[in-house]
Amino acid sequence: MSDKNQTQTVEPQALDPDFVPTPDFDKFKPSRSSLAARKRTDLLMRILIYIAFVIALIPLISVLYTTVVNGVHRFDWYFLTHNMRGVVGGLYPYGGILHAAVGTLEITLGAVLISVPIGIMTAVYLVEYSAKKRLHKAISFLIDVMSGIPSIVAGLFAYAMFSLILGPGTMNGFVGSVALSILMIPTIVRTTEEMLSIVPVDLREASYALGVSKSRTIVKIVLRTALPGIVSGVILAIARVIGETAPLLVTAGAISSTNFNLFSGRMTTLPVYVYNEFQQGIASCPTISKFGSDDFGLCVPGIRMERAWAAALVLIIVVLILNAIGRLVAKIFSVKTK
Amino acid sequence: MKKFSADKLFKWCAVGAGVLILAVLAAVAVFLLIQASPVFIGDRDAAAHSISSFTGGSTTNFFVFVGPLIFGTILASALALFLAFFVAVGIALFISHYAPKRLASVLSYIVDLLAAIPSVVYGLWGAFVLVPHTYPVWKVINSVLGWIPLFGGPVSNPPRTIATVSIVLAVMILPIITSMARDIFVQTPLLQQEAALALGATKWEMIKLAVLPFGTNGLVSASMLGLGRALGETMAVLMILSPGSTYGIHIFTASRNQTIAANIAAQFPEADSMGVSTLIATGLVLFVITFAVNYIARRITHRSSSKKNGMIASVMAWSTRKFSSRNANHSAVSKSDTGDNNNGKAGE
Numbered sequence: 032m033s034d035k036n037q038t039q040t041v042e043p044q045a046l047d048p049d050f051v052p053t054p055d056f057d058k059f060k061p062s063r064s065s066l067a068a069r070k071r072t073d074l075l076m077r078i079l080i081y082i083a084f085v086i087a088l089i090p091l092i093s094v095l096y097t098t099v100v101n102g103v104h105r106f107d108w109y110f111l112t113h114n115m116r117g118v119v120g121g122l123y124p125y126g127g128i129l130h131a132a133v134g135t136l137e138i139t140l141g142a143v144l145i146s147v148p149i150g151i152m153t154a155v156y157l158v159e160y161s162a163k164k165r166l167h168k169a170i171s172f173l174i175d176v177m178s179g180i181p182s183i184v185a186g187l188f189a190y191a192m193f194s195l196i197l198g199p200g201t202m203n204g205f206v207g208s209v210a211l212s213i214l215m216i217p218t219i220v221r222t223t224e225e226m227l228s229i230v231p232v233d234l235r236e237a238s239y240a241l242g243v244s245k246s247r248t249i250v251k252i253v254l255r256t257a258l259p260g261i262v263s264g265v266i267l268a269i270a271r272v273i274g275e276t277a278p279l280l281v282t283a284g285a286i287s288s289t290n291f292n293l294f295s296g297r298m299t300t301l302p303v304y305v306y307n308e309f310q311q312g313i314a315s316c317p318t319i320s321k322f323g324s325d326d327f328g329l330c331v332p333g334i335r336m337e338r339a340w341a342a343a344l345v346l347i348i349v350v351l352i353l354n355a356i357g358r359l360v361a362k363i364f365s366v367k368t369k
Numbered sequence: 370m371k372k373f374s375a376d377k378l379f380k381w382c383a384v385g386a387g388v389l390i391l392a393v394l395a396a397v398a399v400f401l402l403i404q405a406s407p408v409f410i411g412d413r414d415a416a417a418h419s420i421s422s423f424t425g426g427s428t429t430n431f432f433v434f435v436g437p438l439i440f441g442t443i444l445a446s447a448l449a450l451f452l453a454f455f456v457a458v459g460i461a462l463f464i465s466h467y468a469p470k471r472l473a474s475v476l477s478y479i480v481d482l483l484a485a486i487p488s489v490v491y492g493l494w495g496a497f498v499l500v501p502h503t504y505p506v507w508k509v510i511n512s513v514l515g516w517i518p519l520f521g522g523p524v525s526n527p528p529r530t531i532a533t534v535s536i537v538l539a540v541m542i543l544p545i546i547t548s549m550a551r552d553i554f555v556q557t558p559l560l561q562q563e564a565a566l567a568l569g570a571t572k573w574e575m576i577k578l579a580v581l582p583f584g585t586n587g588l589v590s591a592s593m594l595g596l597g598r599a600l601g602e603t604m605a606v607l608m609i610l611s612p613g614s615t616y617g618i619h620i621f622t623a624s625r626n627q628t629i630a631a632n633i634a635a636q637f638p639e640a641d642s643m644g645v646s647t648l649i650a651t652g653l654v655l656f657v658i659t660f661a662v663n664y665i666a667r668r669i670t671h672r673s674s675s676k677k678n679g680m681i682a683s684v685m686a687w688s689t690r691k692f693s694s695r696n697a698n699h700s701a702v703s704k705s706d707t708g709d710n711n712n713g714k715a716g717e
Contacts, residue, residue: 073571080467083459084476087547090540091483094494101497152386160383170387172667173394179594179663180397180656181601183630187652188397190645191404199642213393220390246379274487277603277630281637302489302604309493309608336497343490354485358478 095347102344105337111345115287115299121314121330128342130289134204134298138283139273141208141293142215147265149212150219151254157220158227159249178217185213186278193282204290204298207283211272218271222264226257259364263357270353274346276302301346308339397656405650407643419643423636424614435651437614441626442655445531445606446599448620449538454592457543461550462576477551484544492608495537500527500609507532507621522619529611532620537605542595549594553587554580586669593666597659606631629655 061069105125113127153170161167189210193201230253238248254261284297285307299307316330331337408416408431417429424434460480464473504526514520557580565575581588606628612635617625633648633655640648 069571069574073573076573076576077467080459080463083456084463084468086456087460087480087483087543090494091479091486093498094486094490097494097498098490149386149389152383153390156383156387160380161387166387170390173390175663175667176660177390177394179597179659181603181630181659183601183603183633184397184401184652184656184659187404187633187649188400191400191649192396194645195400195403213397216390216393244376246376249379270485274489276487276489277607277634280634284638302487305489305493306604306608309496339493343487343493346487347490350485350487351482354482 098340098344098347101337101340103341105341106344110338110341114289116289118287121316121332121334123329125331125334126338128301128304128338128345130286131299131301131304131342132345133289133291134283135273135300135302137291137293138204138207138211138279138298138300139269141205142211142272143265143269145208146212146215146219146268150216151223151261153216154220154223154227155249155254157224159245159253174217174220177213178221180213182210182214182275183277183281186210186281188213189278189282202282202284202297203295204283204293207279207298207300208293210278210282211275214272214275214278215268218268219261219265222268223257223261226260226264227253230256259360262364263361266353266357266360270350270357273353274302274350276306279303280306301342301349305339305342305346308335308342311335401649401653401656405646405653407646408650411643411646415643416647419641419647423644423647427614431647431650434614434647435629435654437616438627438629438632438651439654439658440616441531442600442628442630442658444618444620444626445535445538445610445628446596446602448531448535449542449599450592450596452535452539453543453546453595456539457546457591457595458550458588460543460547461554462580464547464551465554466572466576466580477548480544480547482544483540488541488602488604489608491537491541492604495533495605495609496529499533499536500529503533503536504528511621518618519620522617522622524621525611525623527623528621529609529623530621531610531626534606534610535620537609538599538602541602541605542598545598546591546595549591550584550588553584553591557583590666590669593662593669597662597666600659600662601630601655602628603630603634607634 109125110127111132112129113124114130115126116130118124118126153174157167157170161170186207189206190202192209193206234252234256235248238252239245243251279300280303283300283303285299285303286297287299290296290298312335313332314330314334316332408420416431420431420434421427421429428434464476464480468476504524507524507528507530510520511522511524561579561583562575565578566572570578607630610627610631611623612627612632613624614627615625619625629651633652636644637648
């Protein structure tokens with residue numbers, strides 16, 4: 032790359048002197064010092080740009096490293112299969128994330144069930160039905176607005192809505208699902224829209240020419256062709272909302288026992304669990320534990336931080352796996368359009 | 370006959386879904402307004418009481434209460450944007466013009482990983498790694514540049530301050546700005562780049578002459594979107610910042626500022642019904658601010674899109690999706706983008 036540059040930056044040689052008009056090209060010849068200065072600037076910017084990339088790597092590596100190092104200690108089968116019921120201070124039943132995992136699973140599933148049909152049908156409307164109508168512009172604009180809603184405002188909205196409908200202070204998993212689906216819908220609409228619009232028009236026309244109705248064409252041809260992209264988009268949207276904390280803090284709350292019912296009672300989710308453990312700080316230990324933590328391995332003052340890190344590790348693993356699956360689905364199953 | 374009705378039904382489902390989006394957005398505004406209304410038109414004493422309990426008795430006026438919060442929100446986000454912008458442009462240039470072609474997609478995937486990490490993990494990381502490690506840095510900056518008001522004032526230890534928060538926020542918005550900037554840089558007309566090189570420009574001069582001017586509008590709107598994201602970020606701020614309610618601009622001093630989002634999350638669990646109304650009212654303020662920022666970003670995009678054949682618009686539309694779910698289909702999308710380009714050229 033640099034070789035090529037150098038050949039290109041050589042100044043133009045003066046022309047053949049036999050030609051009658053001989054303009055003084057030396058006038059335009061850059062001085063050696065200015066050339067060197069330009070080269071220096073080029074090199075400086077190159078270095079700065081390389082540094083910028085390294086700077087971006089530092090937090091990524093640091094976050095992943097700290098989470099793994101701090102989280103792996105408490106990350107075991109016991110941690111995954113117990114909830115926080117009867118867990119006192121730093122004492123023996125060390126507790127786990129079963130309830131949070133169940134909560135995350137159900138709330139996210141609820142959000143998917145709400146947002147996927149709405150998102151896909153909206154995208155179908157935008158691409159297939161509303162060719163540049165006024166409603167198209169309005170919806171498209173509002174989806175942009177929606178994608179800019181801060182996550183905590185989405186949570187407040189869901190809370191406000193259910194407070195008005197079901198009485199003040201309603202907090203359950205489903206409220207959380209609604210909040211998350213506000214965050215998911217714009218993502219899904221945009222992905223699906225993108226995927227639908229790259230389905231070749233020829234396919235649609237071929238289908239119409241065979242006498243297939245529009246709805247069947249959309250379902251069987253267009254959506255079918257775009258399916259891998261849509262699925263991957265949905266998975267990536269899930270990967271995003273599964274780590275959302277703030278909206279769930281205000282809608283689903285936290286509870287220490289496992290709650291399987293999405294529609295009643297509070298539900299802990301993984302991110303909220305991490306936050307709660309973090310917030311509660313150092314666990315209290317009875318005085319005996321001064322020896323106990325060493326001699327009997329009973330009371331662990333830093334148990335809450337260990338749990339927070341371990342749950343964060345679980346969260347990161349889940350998110351990274353979802354990301355990888357999303358990308359793989361897109362790559363492997365994508366229909367070749369050319 | 371049956372086919373016809375199924376067709377209609379499907380169409381109305383699609384229309385219904387579209388209209389539902391309108392309804393949901395209206396519902397967001399309406400429900401938030403209804404829940405926030407008691408603060409303004411309800412029992413004055415109760416509202417005053419709840420606001421004074423939030424502010425430790427210093428004020429009973431909602432706007433005096435929310436003012437420092439708005440200030441803190443904007444201060445933290447603006448700093449984050451400032452920190453992230455140059456790094457993001459650098460990374461984008463690195464990926465689009467410096468890195469080997471084969472590496473580029475891997476590199477952008479790595480940057481996108483930054484956006485995949487949940488904010489609560491950033492909060493943990495900030496509180497346990499960044500806070501202890503940044504104190505010496507802040508100390509040095511404070512002693513060297515202390516005459517600038519922003520860097521003045523006492524340096525708190527541990528630095529649970531706006532400065533530390535803005536670093537975390539910068540890391541969180543970095544991938545958004547990077548991926549949008551990269552997508553715009555990649556679309557710089559090749560002819561312009563080659564023309565610059567042919568005239569003897571160095572690589573950096575070529576970028577300055579051809580790539581950056583082409584991407585200016587896109588960069589501005591990318592950073593506005595990043596700003597919008599930073600404004601609404603809750604958990605990292607909540608877990609790192611030691612809150613306060615002043616208009617303090619000393620970014621190394623703790624307990625001076627607080628952001629709207631973090632304030633909501635911090636106060637919400639213990640708030641009574643009037644308290645919740647007050648917090649929802651502050652949430653509305655946040656909504657209005659982010660809406661304004663995002664709206665400006667879109668306006669800039671639209672202005673530039675009318676000039677540049679909608680190329681940036683297509684990138685923007687794609688990035689809207691992307692900055693939440695990254696890189697769904699690299700291959701597919703790049704195909705569609707080149708398609709747009711070709712159309713644009715054919716149009717000319």
